[in-house]
Amino acid sequence: MCGIAGVFHADPSQPVDPETLVAMAAIQHHRGPDGFGYKTQDDRGVGFSHARLTIIDLDENRGRQPFVTPDGHLMLAVNGELYDYKRIRTDLTSRGAKFRTKSDSEMVLHLYERFGLEDMLPYLRGEFAIALFDRQHDRLMLIRDRFGVKPLYWTEVNGRVVFGSELKVLFAHPEVPRRFEARGLYHQLMQTMVPGQTAFEGIHQVKPGHVVSISRRHGKLEIRDERYWDMDFPLQSERGPEKDEQHYIEGVREKLTEAVQLRLEADVPVACYLSGGIDSCITLGLSAATQQSPVKAFTIGFDNDDYDETAIAREMAESVGADQDIMTLSADHLYDNLVETLWHAERTIYNTLGVAKLLMSRHVNQAGYRVVVTGEGSDELFAGYPSFRRDMFLHGLDTLSAAERASWEQLLSESNQLFQGAMLAENELHDPALDALVGFTPSCLQPWLASAEHAPGLMAPHLREQVQGYEPGRAIAEALDADMLEGRHPLDKAQYVWIKTMLEGQILTWGGDRVDMANSMEARPPFLDHHLAEEAVHLPPSMRINGRTEKYVLREAMKGLLPRVLYEREKFAFMAPPAHTDPKKWAAMRALADQYLSDDAVAEAGLLDPAGVKALFDLHQAKDTTASTQVQLDAVINHMIGVQVLHHQFVAQDIPRLARRKAESLGWRP
Incomplete structure (x- = not known):
């Protein structure tokens, strides 16, 4: 690496x-x-x-x-x-x-x-x-x-x-x-x-x-x-009758086990990232079954009970005899490291999970490790995100009875309320270009397309003029391959769009390589092994989302490996608490805003409109602003701070000179 x-x-x-x-x-x-x-x-x-x-x-x-x-x-x-x-x-x-x-x-x-x-x-x-x-x-x-x-x-x-x-x-x-x-x-x-x-x-x-x-x-x-x-899901007309359930379970088990074993090959020790989700627990379990000595497992904890998963992670570590190391982070501490995280991510981030991951990779490196096996990619292959379940219900279950439909509606209204405004839009949104390409606007894009309504008003007038009439949903749609979407099941389409947008642009960037390699730490995601992916595309939708259970085939394939509480647990998206949920974190965010979003800083960068910045903060604090909207606006505030920081780091700073000085300090020379 x-x-x-x-x-x-x-x-x-x-x-x-x-x-x-x-x-x-x-x-x-x-x-x-x-x-x-x-x-x-x-x-x-x-x-x-x-x-x-x-x-x-x-x-x-x-x-x-x-x-x-x-x-x-x-x-x-x-x-x-x-x-x-x-x-x-x-x-x-x-x-x-x-x-x-x-x-x-x-x-x-x-x-x-x-x-x-x-x-x-x-x-x-x-x-x-x-x-x-x-x-x-x-x-x-x-x-x-x-x-x-x-x-x-x-x-x-x-x-x-x-x-x-x-x-x-x-x-x-x-x-x-x-x-x-x-x-x-x-x-x-x-x-x-x-x-x-x-x-x-x-x-x-x-x-x-x-x-x-x-x-x-x-x-x-x-x-x-x-x-x-490419992630080539079969045409619906080519899928044919479903095979016996055990056929799919054994295929996933075989390919995933092989992918994990290959990623344990190194000339240095290999550890695991361990959250409370089934993905990292599976990689830990398979790693422990392969290695003779106890596996080192590193866990991030938060001081907010709504977002902390250490109890389940601890149960998993104990079940396989792993040597667990838990690093608990306080909410306000994350913003202290946002500027450094942006230097490595090189793009804005909506949630300080990226900061938490950077601090974890530093901790792992200091513990003497430079390779970890991770759980990224499981939700993409096996339909684990709440947005997939929503799209499955709205577009892929045409034959539901009234009672079944009522049960699904109750499930969707109850689950993942914590992530309304971030992973799920507060209200249904339709983008004409995406509707035309996909047949619907994938739920994974809806919260960010909803955020897009704020973007022009935040931009400096000369830049706002350049995007007049611009349609971000159309730009995304035109970058996707229509041939890979046509004739596919709605769940296949939703997963494909996520993989081409959110996975590559977010999870594998500021949630993956960039913050891991910031501390010379190599992360290996076995779920993104293409042999496993080529197995996963042939899974019927019912093997991915089965009734109320997401990632059904994966749970069944690894049933004996997971503690019961984890096997039965609903998907919980791993995120850091939004800023407005904690007074200390809000104060830390406001301190950064005072520095990077001041009138002078905004004028110097020439990217944002001071009036638009103020209006967005006012909307965030308005009494009639809902909690879901606040989550969405938290993300926009993070983005505003982010573009200002990126300007300071990459535009205002003389990077060629900085690079030459770095070479000199390292003693690297031709």
Whole structure:
């Protein structure tokens, strides 16, 4: 697990500056504190750099990247982990491949040499972001894993492509502009990003399951974005009759067990994150069954009983003999670390869970661990979120009797009241473009589309003018693949939209990689193993949501592993308490607002409208504002503070200079 960076010139005779490459590695030192490397091919106008976190092959020199083949035809830099690599290496060796390291990453070179790009990709199992330069075909390839666990950004500027694991890596290049884009700002204020886009002008993400290929032709860059994998739910007409329930249970059990076992492979100790949800409890249980020694389990607790899950987590840890470490966080303490979290997340966040995760990753690192197995992805594969249950009821259960419908309505009104305004909209919302594409507006997007009504009024007049008539729901809809939605069951559609928006843009970003790697901590989510995902798409909707039970097949597959209280427990979304629920936390949030949302700070950044900011706070405190609306406005306030902090960190600050100073302080030099 590491950080990668690089530059590719349209003019192959233009060399890449080594000092810039080293600075780009240094500014992501947190991703790879164990050393760095860089390589250039001056006659081809290309250069890569790499900051290394040692997980597989701990030899400092042997595993140093970028890798270059002996003939110089291929150059490679990898961020992430590739599983099942020992078996693949054995197979490649039998075909004549000669490995120079024990690294899992090196096999990419041999796979590409023997199979080419398209046939290589199915071998890549895991969480990864890859940069690969093919000298013979004069082509740079940027490859991202299937769900987007690992980040990878790129931009084209002044006849060059600049890429890296984080935005700040691109900004460390002196040619890359650092400016908010009006529509990107709009989406930061409403939470949900358009897939593939960022808040900053000209900066793109490699989409999950995609390859961005950059070639040179007549002195210009040709850029192609191609998908190699997707969450391909079967057409309803192709599903056929349901098989016996045990068939699905055994299939999930087999694939998940294998995915967990693969993610325990490392040359350093592996621990587990443990909340009170069934997902992390399952990964802990399977890890404990695989390892002979007690598993170390790390748990976040909150000083708010409505949000704290430590009692159930403790019961699970005791049931498998895990060595549990509980870190309890106070509500007001979270805002003390929001600015640091935003530096790493590089986007606004609606809930301080991201801060809690950053503090936990620091705690785990200080305890001597740098790899954890996590539960992310389970809700996406097995329909665990309340929004899925709502969409299933509204759009996927046409044959309910009056009594059954009444039971569902009661369930939906009673469950997850704690998350109204955040995970569920207070009122039903219909977006015309999403209705047209999906057949309905997925419930997961509704709270953020409701928040969107506040965004234009918060933006500075010159930016507000640029988004006049802009429809955020339409922009999201146009970024989704209609072919992957047409003819699918409503539950399949709801899960697909969540995976393409909330999973990649939120859970795996400020709730995952970015706050884990802030403290050189690698998180491995076995539920996002694509072999398991390809099993999950064939589950009938009734195996995912069965009556009042969500994630039904997963519960049944792991029934003997879970304590009874957890097996029977309804889904509880893991979140930090909203600011308005605690006077100390509200005061801590207001202190940040006083600093970053003052008239002077707003005027200096030129992003927000002071009158709009004041009006939103007034609405939050109005006597007739409902609790659900307050939760929604808490999120918008967090976003307002966030864009101001991001301006200070990435626009007002001289990032290229900061990166060079970081390299100097580390002693990293060409």
